[in-house]
Amino acid sequence: MSGSDAAALREELRRLCVRHRVPGAQLAVHHAGVTVTVEHGVRSLADGDPVTALTAFPVGSVTKVFTAVLTLVLIEDGELGLDEPLAAHLPGFGVGEKVTVRQLLSHTAGLASAVAEPEPGAAYTRSHWLREHTREGDLVHSPGTVFSYSNAGYVVAGALVEKVTGMDWREAVGAIVLEPLGIEPSFVTGRPAASARPVAAGHTVRHGRDRIVAVPEQALHPVEDPDGGLAVSAADLVAFAGLLADAGRAAAPLGPATVAEMCRDQLGGVRAGPAGMADGWGLGLARYTDGAGRDRYGHDGTLDGVSCHLRFDPADGTAVALTTNANTGAQLWDELSEHLAGAGLPAGNGTGTAALFAAPEAPPPDDCLGTYVNGPTTLTVERASDGLLRLASEGSPAYALTCRTGGFSLHDLDGGPALFVGRFLCDAATGRTDGLQFSGRLACRVRQADG
Structure with missing residues (x-):
């Protein structure tokens, strides 16, 4: 991409941030072997410090893709089977005789969407949570029959990673996925890890009230780290997507066959798919079909006052990531997607979701x-x-x-x-x-x- 392309992206990001009242954002695009990153605005309206390429943004559920990769590394290493029941590996997992890794990662395990959490600050581990909230009566539906997006399923996946590796999830995601990429992570839950990276604060735009309200801190409990606790930059996200698109190279955590399975739609035969989210779902990755019938992959992430989006095309390695620190970042992404798609870049929320909105x-x-x-x-x-x-x-x-x-x-x-x-x-x-x-x-x- 040329300098003029970067200038055009920067101006488009600035225009859309103003339009949607987003205090700060990053946009990273990797195309034809070149990565361009542009930024706009401030990390927080409270202090006015500018967003830079190094600023970490809470990426919410985009964290799930990292947890999926961690879990699939263990499968490639022979520690787990994709379709074996998990009871032997997670004795505290109440429905472990019925649920598999494939079902956890494709949101078909039958577990609840939200994670029943203790009071903030309570001493509580993922092992405690497993024992209390994964019994037969806690299932929303029979495993393998329906797509139902589940944060709880990724808490289970995080606990599985910890049990097999002997490391805390934060240690595992750092050592296995992030450090090989040179990414220094931050986390939005519990006691902050030692990190020099500044983290953007969330903001809520009140429609009709002419107000933007800062979010003091994210309400996520540390038990939910594997489903939404990570904070990285847009540039970090496209670097991560690059490893998936170029599976098999030395630094890639997964081989080509595993990445192909991550992208393959896992929902054949289920009663209901991911209506309103995507056109299909693989193992940790959503599938988005554009107007030309091309499949792109990625994930969205939201927390209090933040909205982040990752899309990539494994066929040519093209990747796009947007991080924003306002709840209106989702609308910014919708409008930005038209600009990106016009340039042939992966963007948007899929044809099925667009059809429902329209x-x-x-x-x-x-x-x-x-x-x-x-x-x-x-x-x-x-x-x-x-x-x-x-x-x-x-x-x-x-x-x-x-x-x-x-x-x-x-x-x-x-x-x-x-x-x-x-x-x-x-x-x-x-x-x-x-x-x-x-x-x-x-x-x-x-x-x-x-x-």
């Missing part, structure tokens, strides 16, 4: 009102006094719900663009609504005893 409004299912449950998360679909539908979650603000052909979209109550999409699921035998998917997370309908 679908025309439609009447809601007659029986969609009610309560839906996924582990510790309870969702309620209700009709408000103005006659419009709301989706409410315990302890969280409600969203306005608009039904569309094939699904629904969710908006902040005080306005702004559609933030998420999902769909209601219908029981094939009864024709009744028996679940909903909200950003790929399955919540099962709770019916009254007489229902």
Whole structure:
């Protein structure tokens, strides 16, 4: 890429940060053997320090790709089998006789989406969590039957890495994946590790209130490090993607056959796929199909007031990463994707997700009102006094719900663009609504005893 390309990317990033009120961002693009990184803005509105190429951003669920790679390294080393039950390796894993590594990494293990956490600061390990929250009754669905995005599944994968390697997950991800790339990680949970890298703070943009509110600290508990605790830069993310795209070279942690399996869609035969998230799912990697029918791979990550995105094409090694420190970074990514896709770069959220966002409004299912449950998360679909539908979650603000052909979209109550999409699921035998998917997370309908 030329200097003029970098200048154009920098100006586009600046324009979109202003438009979407994002305090700071990084954009890294690797194409034709050259990496270009551009930055804009500040790490935090509280101190005004500028974002640089070295600034680490909390990358949320992009961490899962690193945990997937760690787990697959153990499979390549012969320590684990991709399809063997995990009971022998994790005695504290209550459903270990039924669940495999493949199911954990492809979000088909049946575990809850959210992780039931102790109070912040409580002494609590992943082993404690396994014993308390992975029993038969904790399953949302039978393993291997449905895609349901699960943070809990990656907590289990992290515990598995620790059990087999004898290292803490942070030590393992550093020694096996990050240090060979020269990446110095930071983490957003618990006691910060010794690191000279500055970390960007999150910010929440309040639509309709002309406010940007800083997030003092991330609320994630250390037990969730393997599913969302990592902080790195956009340049680090494209370097990591480069190892996957160029599997087999000396520094790559995985061989070509394993990376091919990571990218292969694992969801054939399941009842419901990742509606509203991607077009398919491999082992730790989402699959996104663009308008020309090309498959790209990657992951998105959000935490309080941050939004990060990674896409790469294993065929030619092209990679794109965006890190932002505002909740509106997701909308910035949507708009930036049009610019990147026009240049032939991997971007976007897949054709299926785009179709749901753009679908025309439609009447809601007659029986969609009610309560839906996924582990510790309870969702309620209700009709408000103005006659419009709301989706409410315990302890969280409600969203306005608009039904569309094939699904629904969710908006902040005080306005702004559609933030998420999902769909209601219908029981094939009864024709009744028996679940909903909200950003790929399955919540099962709770019916009254007489229902």
